[in-house]
Amino acid sequence: MTTIFDMPIAILGLQILIGLQNGAFYALLSLGLAVIFGMMNVINFAHGAQYMLGAFLAYILLSWLGLGYWWALLLVPLLVGIFGLAVERLFLRHLYHLDHLYGLLLTFGLVLIVEGVMVDMFGASGLPYSKPDLLQGAERIPLSWVTGNERDIMMMPVYRLWVIAASIVVCLIVWFAIEKTRLGSYLRAATENPTLVRAFGINVPIMVMLTYGFGVALAGFAGVLAAGLQAVTPHMGSSLIIVVFAVVVIGGMGSIMGSILTGFVLGLIEAVVKIAYPEATNIVIFVIMICVLLVRPAGLFGREA
């Protein structure tokens, strides 16, 4: 078998795949954060909790109502999105006239409440979620076309491939909707100058509310994807969201495509570091963040305010 870094190329390929899959989550979550931030200048600390809520709702739909994965993929983003609409209407809307930090603090408080309630209801240990038969198992992929060695065969878990594909498709749809459609142009205009857009007869407060709901729905969608990969726990979102914050700082929140690309690339880099120097896996993204801040404080795709 061919080896790189003393590691069989098949295992290497799997690590890269896992890296891309982590990147898929970074991209989905940082995309949601960027959409929300672009519209309302609020950093949604609850993004991780809403992602966790998505995973739990998938679990609940299956075990209480018998609704499977595909239903969850459709219904959970809607339900989490509605939760987001309520949060915007009840809380966030009353904070826009204040310093933006209050939005961050409020959503942080919500994280504690939501996580506390979930621990209270389901306990802190993980719950299993079974993915659909279609996405079980692994594909055999020959690597002989790369290495020229017939014995190099790689087992690609189907579900991981699905996560990457689903994330790419959703990210591109969001990018298209915001950058290329009429609705998206209203949105971008309202970001630049809400008062003027209002004068053209567009209901900006409703638009802001729906934008928040949509960003939150993206987190819920990511949560359903994650439910098929790992045990569902109340704390699955909070550690991830801090990494996503670093991803957002690296990318800068100026561009939708920038957030998506940064997410995937950082997932890949993390995988490479895991192969070369496993001890640093947890902190590599933070280290990259420091380097980017020193060289380009506004982030790779950001504009200095």
Place this chain on the structure above:
Amino acid sequence: MSVPVQARAGRFNAVHVLVFAGALIALGALPFAVYPVFLMKAMCFAIFACAFNLLLGFSGLLSFGHAAFFGSASYLSAYALSAWGLSAELSILFATVSSAALGAVFGAIAIRRQGIYFAMITLALSQMIYFAALQADFTGGEDGIQGVTRNPVFGLIDITDNLSSYYFVAVIFVFAMFAVYRVVHSPFGQVLRAIRESESRAKSLGYHTDQYKLVVFVISAALSGLAGGTKALVVQVASLTDVTWQMSGEVVLMTLLGGMGTVFGPAVGAVLIVTLQNFLNSFGSLVTILIGAIFVVCVMLFRRGILGELQARFGRK
């Protein structure tokens, strides 16, 4: 113990002195009425919150990673006490200086961005410290450093019993509160407030705002380290709890609840939160829910905090 003092530079009036004297007497008498370990813990968190407030309340910088300083200091002081057998005051000093150094590094990185980015960067940096504490050898991983000894002060004064260590911690507490008071009521503190109100205007007046922000970040980190280092001595354990993002959030809440525009409000907030946790300890996840709810209420309805509200009611200008 805590005094509603309007932040005003340079004045040291008679009322302040009287209130300080009263607070000192109360501080001396309290351990005969309340369990000293609880009081010491409350004082540590009060120092932590007041130090944090130097940034949030007086400079307008929201650090979401202050657990990095509090927690790493707690580990270092615990290690110095247990493994090196250093005396109590030297261990705490070592932890404080290390926190100041860490604060200089983190501060220099974080002040490159403002507002929300500043919060996210400090949070990400502190998460690095969390992973370092989880993986390093000397921190004991999930177990933390347990059975920390209370070594004699100056190698002479025994503080193994709770009452004598209480007075040792009380001295540190008074020193820290005085330090915070002096920073706020100094020309330096005035400039910080100018930066909080409008950084660009402070810049146009010729102040190097980045230098001011860095210095106050280091002071705040050092005092947070003082709090963390002392806490390890008090509870005789250094654990991962002190470096988590939840701890960073807790100190924000203490400050918000007590009143972030006030000098000693955060100390009031800290005492309240520590008391709450003490009483509701057996309820597990309910504490988290309740703390989250207090957070939401503070942000929505009670942004001035307790002392800020009192000040506004009893109109001192």
